Amino acid sequence: MNSRKWRLFAIALALLLVVPAAPAEAASDDRVSSGYQQSGIDVSANYVRDPQSGEFVLAPPGHVSDDPNQYKADLQCQVDDNSLAKRCLPGQMQCPPREAGEKAGTPVIWKVAPKSVSNPVWTDWSTSGNGPSCLYDQKPEDLLPRIAARIESDFRNLPIKPADLTAQPSPHTLKGAETNIFADALEQQFEVTLLGQRVHIVATPVEYTYAYGDGNSLGPTPSAGGPLREAEWGQKTRTSHVYQQTGDFQISVTTTFRGTYSVNGGPNLPIPGTGQFASPPQTVSVWRSITRNYADNCIVNPQGEGCPGVPAK
Template sequence: MKSHNRALMIGFCVVPFVVFPLVAEATAKDPIAVGYEEKGIDVGATNWVRDEDSGEIVPAPPGYVSNDPNQYNAFPQCQVDDGNLAIDCLAKQRVCPPRADGKPGVPVIWKVAPREIANPTWTDWQGNGGGPTCLYDKNPEDLLPRIAALIQRAFDRLPVVPGTLTAQPSPHTLRGAETNFYAKAAEQPFDITILAQKIHIIAKPVQYRWDYGDGTSLGPTTTMGGPLPQDRWGEKTRTSHAYAATGDFDVVLTTYFQGTYSVNGGPNLPIPNQGQFSSPPQTVSVWRSVTRNYADDCNTNPQGEGCPGGAQGNR
């Protein structure tokens, strides 16, 4: 009888093969309850997945499809193979402190098995060292601070298409003349998963940096520049550059994207820091111009310098 009372203090009843509450029963305002059953712990979600970023086991959102070859389940720390509880284990089981909202935690051992097996033989999962961990009622709000801590790294790893760079004139320009550079960049949406939650990210271009390849640069600036008609090439613009020397120069455009994210269709939240994404280098060849005066034209002197039949024209 004494052992039976100890089990009741933590919410267990030692009767095999049925569902027993580990915490207080759910109310109308709190429909999610943790339960103990022969197959493991039920927290309102029977599909558990391993999050790739944190390595933790978390409830899968509705409709989530996992590529993990394994399936996971949680078993009470003191459960034995026949579904009963080991009474002598209860006094030594891990103590799980309550959440901020007062909900108690359940000490569990995570186990793993191949996903394709319907009724598998579970083995201890070693991802957390194999020891007991604390499992709490499913509460999406608890995940928001953890997602916020991971969102910047996830944003920086997105396959964002950087802005494209155009030079006028190109691929050749003249030394001392203004070469006009401008960018094109677009807003881009992404759908990813963090802690098994569906995250929608929008990356919006907001600033640009121009590295002209000769040691000079412009920005970051909100100015993306714009094209000029050919009859205005050589004019100075807010993003143009005049090269002081001849040669080939690799120009790189870096586009700064500001991101927002939403969790499971919730409100858009700002991603704190901008992501930087650079375009491949574009080579601009800078030539020098030479001016000479001639007494007659190529019609009068077809062999003259610079004419098709002349010495320079045949080179």
């Protein structure tokens, strides 16, 4: 065999002996099919916050929103659009049915990214738990608008504690003097279940409307007022009132609360509208004061006006 034919034979033999090496990660590939069709949950769907209602909804094609962010929910063990991490599955969050006959939930992680960036890098949405949460509806893109549609009325029916109302001085005050009236309301949190989902609601006091009982009122105002030291009673405050007549008056305050809600640990969303919660009224007795000068005291003149046992004139 001449040298040229030998070289061709050697090349052909080398090609037959070469076997493509499997990628290094193939030997340890721990991904499995995500089974989206089996679960019926489109966890890769993008969500937006509606500018009118504030609801967290699936973004329709061509939708334009003022929110600079976009949102989506990924399966807890998702590694790409078609695979789950097999090693993650045994330790993922368990989402058992909430009630007998219902389907189990799906563990998801909420993601956020700037809407202005094409093909963005999604990051975990920061929540109080900073971890996965459960979705119990087969179609979360349908679930969230349904919750948003009823969250306002449910918010107004919550057992929100109204402000505590205080008057200084009380229960008696003086005609023509400043009576300090103030409210004390606290932020309150509630865990409720809507449509089978865990919804966390935060109610925050934002405004106060005072009724002084004599036809005068103040508000709505963001000022709740505050207490004065006894030595400062009679000073004017942002919420104080001067009564021009004597008598008994019913004072009251109505506190306006705003709220936010989060579904299954998702982003905090504003609740449309507000809720007004009235405090129980209180009675303030307005007295007049009379000043008299005396030349002596009750020791010198035990029968003097205002001394013990002396009838009032």
